[in-house]
Amino acid sequence: MVEIEVVYAAVDRQVLLAVTVPEGTGLRAAAQASGIAAQFPELNLADCPLGIFGKVVADAELRVVQAGDRIEIYRPLLVDPKEVRRLRAAKAALAKQRNS
Template sequence: MVEIEVVYAAVDRQVLLGVAVPVGTSLRAAVQASGIAGQFPQLVLAECPLGVFGKVVTDPDVRVVQPGDRIEIYRPLLADPKEVRRLRAAKAAMARQQNS
């Protein structure tokens, strides 16, 4: 068995679960085995990006867990950061034009 942690941070709370999974378990299977989906019914684990210690894993269905891994479940972005910056810059440019 391999000891790992599964972490998810919702808007209103955070959960960290210690889990023991069989050697050779994939990240996605370990997250599903953790039972964290029961605490967050809106969470669709099959679609969520996963990472280990802050680094996104490109294929969590293939990557095997290592002892001590902290698997993080990432929420989808509500807004594209590039789009938000573009809109903010456009708003600032309009304000400058109006003040001129």
């Protein structure tokens, strides 16, 4: 058996669960076995990206968990960060023009 943590941060709250899974369990299977989806009905563990300690894992089905891993479940971005920066720069340029 391997002890791991599974964490998910929704907009309004975050949950960290300590879980024990059999050796050889895949990342996605471990996240599903944690039962965290019961606390977040909107969470679709079959599709969402997963990571370990801040690094996204490309193939979560094949990656086997190791003792001490913290599986992070990532929610989709609401806005593209590049678009936010572009809009902020445009707003700053407009403000600069008005003040000149």
